[in-house]
Amino acid sequence: GQNIDxxxxxxxxxxxxxxxxxxxxxxGFNGLFWYQQHAGEAPTFLSYNVLDGLEEKGRFSSFxxxxxxxxxxLLKELQMKDSASYLCAVRPLSGGYNKLIFGAGTRLxxxx
Amino acid sequence: DVKVTQSSRYLVxxxxxxxxxxxxxxxDHENMFWYRQDPGLGxxxxxxxxxxxxxxxxxxxxxxxxxxxxKERFSLILESASTNQxxxxxxxxxxxxxxxxxQPQHFGDGTRLSIL
Numbered sequence: 001g002q003n004i005d006x007x008x009x010x011x012x013x014x015x016x017x018x019x020x021x022x023x024x025x026x027x028g029f030n031g032l033f034w035y036q037q038h039a040g041e042a043p044t045f046l047s048y049n050v051l052d053g054l055e056e057k058g059r060f061s062s063f064x065x066x067x068x069x070x071x072x073x074l075l076k077e078l079q080m081k082d083s084a085s086y087l088c089a090v091r092p093l094s095g096g097y098n099k100l101i102f103g104a105g106t107r108l109x110x111x112x
Numbered sequence: 113d114v115k116v117t118q119s120s121r122y123l124v125x126x127x128x129x130x131x132x133x134x135x136x137x138x139x140d141h142e143n144m145f146w147y148r149q150d151p152g153l154g155x156x157x158x159x160x161x162x163x164x165x166x167x168x169x170x171x172x173x174x175x176x177x178x179x180x181x182x183k184e185r186f187s188l189i190l191e192s193a194s195t196n197q198x199x200x201x202x203x204x205x206x207x208x209x210x211x212x213x214x215q216p217q218h219f220g221d222g223t224r225l226s227i228l
Contacts, residue, residue, distance in 0.1 A: 008152075030209060031209070033217075040222075041221065041222075042116075042202065042219040042220055042221045042222060043202070043219045044219070045216035045217075045218070048216065087154065087155070089155075091209065097143065097160065097168070097209075098143045098206045098207070098208050098215055099157065099160065099170075100157075100217060101157075102147075102154045102155040102156075103154055104152055104153060104154035105154055
């Protein structure tokens, strides 16, 4: 089967660092995406990993280990506006289509 | 900037009605997708289309059909709406994976559909 797991909820303090984990089991692997979704809004693309290692984009970084089926999203210098759901999505090998399988999302609450 | 537009933000329909949800994208994307999003379940793929008039079932196609007559427009049809189809519906579009490495899917703002 295909499965993506991530924690349901996390809380953190403004200015701190938080790490959101994602583990996956899919039929083949062709990339992992992180999206941010504020309540009532569309998911927006944050990051993409296809090779092992860390990708850094400003305050956000994403890490991938393909052998472990594991990724994390690291958010630094947390701001109140970072309160949102974070969705992990894997693109399996799917015959050239850009299908994604999504985890249920992690709801992050940032407190002052 | 990529723009994916869904025709309605909120929609209320009655059981048994035929419901049409429309999605338009302006980036000449080949791939288009319809998801539903329910609390605790995440985004689940209903149908997708990889080109005009081409469609494939996703993970939960039962009770739905789709239409893609033009490249920019992808319609989701609830043949006979039922209360368990009350949900948030999200449309997305992208280029196929290939020349560009990542090709993220770009999402519309969603349609919150209530079936009474």
